[in-house]
Amino acid sequence: MQRIGVFVCHCGTNIAATVDVKKVAETLLQEPGVVYATDYQYMCSEAGQNMIKDAIKAQNLTGVVICSCSPRMHEATFRKAVAAVGMNPYMLEVANIREQCSWIHKNIEEATEKAIILGRAAVAKVHLNAPLIAGQTPVTKRALVIGGGIAGIQCALDIADAGYQVDIVEKEPTVGGKMTKIDKTFPTLDCSSCILTPKMVDVAQNENIKIYSYSEVESVKGFVGNFTVGIKRKARYVKEDICTGCGLCTEKCPQKKVPNDYNLGLDTKRAIYIPFAQAVPKVATIDADYCTMLKTGKCGVCSKICTAGAIDYTQQDEHLEEQYGAIVVATGYNPIKLDAFDEFAYSQSPDVVTSLEFERLMSASGPNGGHLVRPSDHKEPKTIVFVQCVGSRSTVECGKPYCSKICCMYTCKHAMLCREKYPDTEVYVFYIDVRTPGKNYDEFYRRAVEEYDVHYIKGMVGKVCPEGDKLKVQASDLLTNEQLHIDADMVVLAAAIEADKSARPLATLLTASMDTNDFFTEAHAKLRPVESPTAGVFLAGCAQGPKDIPETVTQAGACASKVIGLLAKDHLVGNPCVAHSDEMMCNGCSTCANVCPYGAITYETKDFSRRKDGTLMRRVASVNPAVCQGCGCCTVACPSGAMDLYGFSTKQIMSEVDAICK
């Protein structure tokens, strides 16, 4: 028989106002095995913890039940406390009489009765508890960063700076992400490349950082501290270690009609290309969809031009496996496709562009060397209409319900830059609200309105009609209650941004959770904003939600510090509440392995021969305790009941249920 002590917490008035804590303690003292019961104002305080410790010693307790807040809050605190006086921490149970009782009931009598029942269930469980000892697993001291935008770059640099190895897996031929496409950056208007390029160079040169560009994550096995990640290096048909990045091939390739995705399709590139001058790694890549040699076997110009001999038309995708202790998701965002927003004539006129395309049109490395002209006839636009919130804060199906957060600021930037460079242009901005919180952000916006005479109009554009060489814009001004008709030369749409399409399948590989908009969810929205609920997986940048560069960099740094905290440990203490299969009952049917989300279950064929029956070999399940997360899926799926969970055995749970139903 256990000797159980019950400790009922008032939680100030959080519990005590609705639950008669004295009565709970008195009643539970009558339960079999309970030799001590008391109540106290704050059980988690030092005095409260000492009370528990003293009672364990004085009463020779073998088990403890705390009736308090959710175990998510303070189970660890209390476990530590009992362990300090020599009790196995798994001999303690927490009955949640706050979140699941006092907070949701008004009637004292009812709440008290429920608290007693919950306490009784915990006592019933403790009777069946057995000491458990957590195992330890070593930590692989290397981090993986998925996505090489500014978030991934900053995070990798910070981790590497602390002396740990970091690999970056980037699906594009170069790192840099969206920042490489942006011209100037708000609120200071410094050039995006100028601030990004040094960081890209740092990443390339850092001894601790390895870049897998043009690569994707294919598989993820293992668990915090011990991930095994399968990486696919897509064939670029150029030997990365030999190519010097001279770019001769990209000038001589006869296949010139390849849409240039760096310029968002606003101009063309060759079938062999280096995305832009500052690309990292600076090596050429062949676009297999367009290369004549790869498609027809005839051409081979680039291989003749390349004096280094880097071209290899026979290159295949390479698959490798690497070990990591921590994984950072920094897969960023993309502007949404605007095909469904027909009213803005995006697919009808080349002069209706997205804001990101506008960045390219303004950029010195863009299709026109930074001279702003209309894509249709290369004339300078005299009237430009900017439309904010295209697809953001939208209730229609093709849009996004959230605010994309950055559009107000970059539209303001665009408007200001137009007026600055081309003072004779009329610039209109249509907005629902202008949201500019942030250091120096509202000042930035006011400058656009007050100093640069940008026409900010509250209202939405109803329709854009291409007519002749004009874009007829119909809109309403909600403040003057007027219908407006503007003959514009260009229309710029601030398209909502969304998570990268590859994020959802990646989340599945990582067993990391996402919200309905495919942004990765954090372990706690306020208190653990850079960790995913999946241990060992961390979040940086727009993969977690829309944000601008300063915020991205801040988050990436925070994320790095969490990763460093993990990698600095030599061992991780495991969770002893793991599954185990009773091989005498196991059928080897694979049901459990099919449902295990962590791949913790493997099978062995074991000898069960008995002299009486001759040889008998049986396939049985075995759980890797280091991989098992104790989720319990297998225990309920197992038909024979061979699977059970330490600390949450079927018997323990049934005894709790029995105690509740008594």
Place this chain on the structure above:
Amino acid sequence: MQEAMIARAKELLADGSVSRVMGWKKGEFSYDISPAVFENADQLVDFVYDDFCGANVSKYLINESKKEGKILAFLKPCDSYSFAQLLKEHRIDREKVYVIGIPSYGKADINKIRAKGIDGVLGIKSEGTDFIVDTIYGEEKIAKFEAMSERCLTCKSKKHVDVDEMMGEEGEWNAESKRFDKVAELEAMTPDERFEFWRGELSRCIRCNACRNVCPACTCVSCVFDNPNSDINNKAAASSFEENMFHIIRAFHVAGRCTDCGECSRVCPQNIPLHLLNRKFIKDINELYGQYQAGANADEKYPMVNFTFDDCEPGIVYKRGGNQ
């Protein structure tokens, strides 16, 4: 057919391809047929294959395939689904079994024959759409649709799943099968009516465990109902409602794995239509997760242990009125 099967079995025994044969033999009465293992050619004198051979032999292959040497098994189409399902669950060593597929045109149900007042049955023959029943009082003719077992009348497939060799004609999947009609009838009842229906049926259960023991999906090394740690192992029921729980638990355990072979209903001494419980699950799985036939495909994960993004949301239960 029987003679051809014996001849082929003898050949395979003689050339050493197999060392045992799994088939059927008569019990005390001609309709009292049970699965049997024949260790050599001489024993095959007792081998029978006729229209009473409804018993599904797949389950026996679990233990048989653990023994020395290869065994020859004759599988009817429905048996072959159970066989393939067991392969999927790693319960049978495929290498140790040589499978010959045999056609089945519907097996007779002795209860239905008796109900027609035919007694003293000595044997059975099939003749077109009739069974010719040999009795101590002479031959009797009975239309097949009146004497066939329910599962054969609603046969899902005359096509085999995984055989090494076919004897006789291979058939087709029967898309026209009316096997869910009775389930639909039950679904149309009010919850109270349905509860009464099942209480009426299940309250007759004597907990002989025959349904579990014959079921090729119930092959656990140690069944939960025999496991003292499971808290549900009591054989003597404290109330009749516990018997109902036995069937509900069993139905859940075989959900997604039951091939609808119909053995449970065949062996039940109380004639409880157990297959209706399983068919309800099969029908639901088909409707909620797309057509799925247990045993039809050895590699596919069954919907109950699989997750896809297209899976229905749990809220479907409420939409279907399951919260009443």
